[in-house]
Amino acid sequence: MTARRFTFSSSDTPGQILTVPLLGDLPETEGRKLPNRTMIVTDEAAPGLIWKVTPWASSTLARQEVGISARLDGMPGVVPMFGLAASDAHLIRVMRRSHIGQLDRYLRLNRPTPAEGRRFLVQIAETMARLHGAGIVHRDLKAENILLFEEDGLQALVSDFDRSLVLPEKALIREPAGSLFHMAPELLAGQGHDRKVDVYAFGILIFEIAHNGARPHPTVATGMPDSLTREEFTAEVIENDLRPIWRSEDEDLRILAEACWAKDPAARPEFADIVARLGGTASGAAATALKPAEGVAAAATIGAVRRQMEDTLAVLEQPGRLICGVFDGFRGHQASAFAAWHLPLTLADALDQAPEAVDTAIAEAFARTQTHLARMAAGRAGTTATLAVIEPARITLAWLGDSPAYLAREGAAPELLIRPHLPERADEAARIAAAGGSLRREERMMDSGEMVPWGPQRVYGAQGEGAQSEVGGIALTRALGLPALDPVISPVPEITQIPRPEGRARLILASDGVFEVLNPAAVADLVWTADGLQGAADQIIASALRAGAPDNASLVLIDLDPQPATSGR
Numbered sequence: 001m002t003a004r005r006f007t008f009s010s011s012d013t014p015g016q017i018l019t020v021p022l023l024g025d026l027p028e029t030e031g032r033k034l035p036n037r038t039m040i041v042t043d044e045a046a047p048g049l050i051w052k053v054t055p056w057a058s059s060t061l062a063r064q065e066v067g068i069s070a071r072l073d074g075m076p077g078v079v080p081m082f083g084l085a086a087s088d089a090h091l092i093r094v095m096r097r098s099h100i101g102q103l104d105r106y107l108r109l110n111r112p113t114p115a116e117g118r119r120f121l122v123q124i125a126e127t128m129a130r131l132h133g134a135g136i137v138h139r140d141l142k143a144e145n146i147l148l149f150e151e152d153g154l155q156a157l158v159s160d161f162d163r164s165l166v167l168p169e170k171a172l173i174r175e176p177a178g179s180l181f182h183m184a185p186e187l188l189a190g191q192g193h194d195r196k197v198d199v200y201a202f203g204i205l206i207f208e209i210a211h212n213g214a215r216p217h218p219t220v221a222t223g224m225p226d227s228l229t230r231e232e233f234t235a236e237v238i239e240n241d242l243r244p245i246w247r248s249e250d251e252d253l254r255i256l257a258e259a260c261w262a263k264d265p266a267a268r269p270e271f272a273d274i275v276a277r278l279g280g281t282a283s284g285a286a287a288t289a290l291k292p293a294e295g296v297a298a299a300a301t302i303g304a305v306r307r308q309m310e311d312t313l314a315v316l317e318q319p320g321r322l323i324c325g326v327f328d329g330f331r332g333h334q335a336s337a338f339a340a341w342h343l344p345l346t347l348a349d350a351l352d353q354a355p356e357a358v359d360t361a362i363a364e365a366f367a368r369t370q371t372h373l374a375r376m377a378a379g380r381a382g383t384t385a386t387l388a389v390i391e392p393a394r395i396t397l398a399w400l401g402d403s404p405a406y407l408a409r410e411g412a413a414p415e416l417l418i419r420p421h422l423p424e425r426a427d428e429a430a431r432i433a434a435a436g437g438s439l440r441r442e443e444r445m446m447d448s449g450e451m452v453p454w455g456p457q458r459v460y461g462a463q464g465e466g467a468q469s470e471v472g473g474i475a476l477t478r479a480l481g482l483p484a485l486d487p488v489i490s491p492v493p494e495i496t497q498i499p500r501p502e503g504r505a506r507l508i509l510a511s512d513g514v515f516e517v518l519n520p521a522a523v524a525d526l527v528w529t530a531d532g533l534q535g536a537a538d539q540i541i542a543s544a545l546r547a548g549a550p551d552n553a554s555l556v557l558i559d560l561d562p563q564p565a566t567s568g569r
Contacts, residue, residue, distance in 0.1 A: 006084055007292040007315040008069055009554060012310035013166045014302035017540075018070040019292050021083035022316070023346075024096050026051055038062070042097060049082065050097040056342055056372050059091045061162035063341060066162040068136060077136075079159035080148050081503050086345035088368050095159075095452025095479060096149075103156060104143035107213030114250060117209040119307060120146075120156040121253075127158045128202065129271035130497075132195050135142060139163045139177045141201040143208045180230060181216045185241075188234045197428055202274065210248040210257075217244060231435035275511065293317035296324070297563075299537035300554035301545055303513060305424035308333060311511045311554040312340035312383075314347050314469035322390040323348055324556050326403045328511040329383040331393035331473065335373055335481035339552025342367045351389075358389055359495050362398045366480070370491040374483035382474065382481030385493070386418065386509055390558060393500055393505065398493040400478040401509050406520055410504040414524040417498065423457035428477040436462035437488030442473070461485045505560040506533075513553035517544050533557050 002024035009015075027043035031051070035056045041051040054062040069081035085092040100106060103120065112120070117543035124146060131138060138145075138158065145160040162345055163177040172192030177185070184200035186193045208214050220227060220233045228236065236242035246254045256277055261331065262268050275281065289345045292298065293314055298553070300547035302309045310329035315322065324342045329336030347365040354361060384401025393548030397405055409415070421428060423439045432439065438460050439454040461484065474482070478490045506527050514523065523540055537557050 001220070002321070003293070003317055004319045005293055006345065007296070007298065007313075007317075008067075009298065009300050009309075009311065010166075010312040010415050011309055011312065011337050012064075012067070014552075015300050017292065017298045017300070017313070018067055018468070020066060020070045022318075023085050026085060026087070026090075026092055028055060030165035036061075038415040043278075044150050047099070048097055050095050051085075052095060053090045054092070054406050056088075056338075057091055058375055059338075059341070062093060063337070064164070064185070065162040068164045069093075071134065071136065071166070072161075072252075074132075075127075077157055078161075079157045084345070086342075087349055088346045091341070091345070096156075098149055099151065100148040100154070102144050103146035103148060104208065105149055105215050106304035107143060107209060111212045112209075114210075118253075118278065118528050120154075120209055121206060121424060122275065123156045124158060124205070125202065125271055125274045125278055125282050128277050130197060131158070132198070135194045136161075137165050137167045137173065138198050138201075139165065139173075140179060141205060142177075142179050142181070142182045143205060143213065146205075146361045161519065165208045166518070173197075178486070180221070180233070183237075184261075184265070185238045186265060189238050194265065194267065195260070196268045199260050199268040199271065199274070199302045200262075200265075203247060203257045203268075204244065204265055204272075206253055206257040207244045207246065207258065210246075210250055210253050217242075226442040241293055254305070276380050293322060295533065295559040296322065296553070297533040297537040297557045299534075301541050301549070301552070303551050303553055304545065305550035306552055309552055310336055310383075310512070311353040311552040313554050313556055314344045315338040315556060316344040318348055318351075320392060321348075321351065322558065323387065324390065324507075324509055324558055325385060325387040326509045326511055326554060326556060327385050327480075328401065328403050328552070328554075329381065329385045330479075332381045332494040334376075335381040338373060339369050339383050340375070340383055342372060343387065347389075357463075358391075358396050359497075362387065362389065362495055365398070366398065366493050367492060370480055370483075370486070373481045374486075380472070380482070381474075382479040382489070384476065385480050388558070389491075389511060390505060390507070390560070391500070394497055395500055395560075396495065397499045398495045400480055400491065400493050401476045403509070404515055406508040406510075406523040406524070407498075408506045408508055408527050409501060410528060413506070414520040416500065416520070417496070419477055421494075423459055423475065423477060425477065430491070432459055432477060435488045435490075437485075459485075459489060461488045487548075497521055501560055507558040507560055508555060509554035509558075511552060512556050513549055514540065516548045516551060519551075525556065532557055 007019040023246045031039035032043035039053040072078050078097050082094045140163045146156050147159045149155045182201040184197045187197050220228045291355045296315050298313050310333045312327045314325045327336040327340045350361040384403040386399040386403040391397040399418045405417040406414040439457050442455050444453045444454040456475045458475050460473040482489050526539050527536045
């Protein structure tokens with residue numbers, strides 16, 4: 001292994017596995033802080049790059065942008081992300097740097113000709129047509145989020161995908177996002193909306209370009225006596241069709257802008273139509289996805305019953321080392337999504353500094369991840385974590401909770417490598433009692449009014465401590481998150497090491513949703529008989545679905561052969 005890559009499962013598109021390159025350290029230069037706490041760093045030694053440095057506590061939108069950028073690798077018209085870097089304090093995105101800057105500033109300072117402005121619109125519309133063709137809604141399209149580059153003349157590239165989403169056909173978005181003047185009426189009204197909010201925003205962008213960067217609504221939110229407040233502006237847009245006052249002489253652009261900012265989303269044109277009306281073409285190279293590490297496969301499903309994907313997978317590839325993990329979230333996906341990024345990325349950084357101190361680095365990485373989750377007020381949310389560090393001579397496993405790890409040797413029964421952290425373990429029950437916690441089953445009221453025990457044994461915090469009692473009980477004895485239940489629910493992992501097998505063998509990391517419906521022997525059989533490693537992962541997940549898997553089901557398969565096989569037996 002020579003590449004450095006980070007592979008992760010998408011939370012907004014269950015079952016999709018994405019990969020991005022890992023890059024080196026942050027340059028030792030000062031940066032410019034943005035209102036969202038991200039710091040922009042440049043280095044004249046690398047004039048084509050810009051580093052977006054975001055504190056982990058504020059990394060939700062940054063991770064969203066990474067996921068979208070991974071889908072857009074190689075797509076024309078978007079500002080490319082070259083890769084990731086990380087430290088314990090920050091998640092770092094490495095992007096292409098524009099020396100010309102944002103379109104809004106260029107419009108005000110340079111007052112481009114109508115032909116140049118129209119060329120910008122064609123370029124942006126072509127890119128938006130490709131994005132919508134890929135099912136991606138930008139959700140914050142405006143001149144400020146367009147960067148200019150010198151490429152055989154000025155090229156306008158779309159940037160800032162931290163609020164973008166992948167939207168299935170006929171689905172609606174419920175959460176509002178965007179900039180006030182560019183937000184469509186249905187968005188301002190809090191209604192469900194789709195990709196047509198981008199078309200509305202493009203109509204406002206047409207106004208900005210046709211009027212050399214002029215403010216679309218100059219008498220809104222200025223603080224002056226006659227200024228409309230944000231609330232008054234919102235009401236005017238929704239109820240009275242308030243739109244920018246057109247002053248440009250370009251009537252064709254006015255007609256197009258008015259079509260784009262129509263009140264009825266269905267009346268707005270698609271971007272393919274906009275491109276045609278502007279005289280452009282929506283053709284161009286499609287995005288090309290970077291593949292995960294060789295000898296690794298991953299697959300996941302939301303399951304037959306769950307409405308939200310709470311599992312997250314992670315695979316980090318370094319020279320001579322793989323870090324793989326499965327994180328099964330509960331009470332939401334926030335804890336699992338965060339841990340699946342922070343834990344392997346910061347562990348990799350620590351192992352770069354001290355490659356022999358694996359156990360210590362793992363324990364410290366778990367502790368740092370727990371500290372961040374506690375600071376983020378994760379509250380009731382938590383996650384299991386099963387992590388494997390795979391090196392040429394050894395495999396180190398660390399785990400919290402009940403996401404299993406199996407070793408499948410060719411021709412032998414699969415071997416469970418971890419002891420799940422469940423209330424049935426006597427040593428865990430003793431530890432919980434010593435920490436002031438208790439084990440009991442939930443109670444439910446029958447039709448007769450009688451309260452009866454229900455479900456599995458659960459772990460509860462110390463009695464009389466309000467913050468702990470409000471969290472309730474969980475059916476695990478160790479997990480990340482749940483700071484109110486620490487140390488009763490312990491965030492300290494168990495760690496074990498085994499020699500790397502000499503013969504043909506594969507490591508299986510999974511969420512419990514896989515083995516709730518499939519027995520380990522059946523899974524191991526698929527590992528060896530399917531067509532290739534990815535084929536095995538896909539077949540295992542398909543088998544879990546056929547068996548009626550109610551829960552999220554996710555797994556990572558790692559080929560431990562000295563020379564990874566590319567096909568089944």
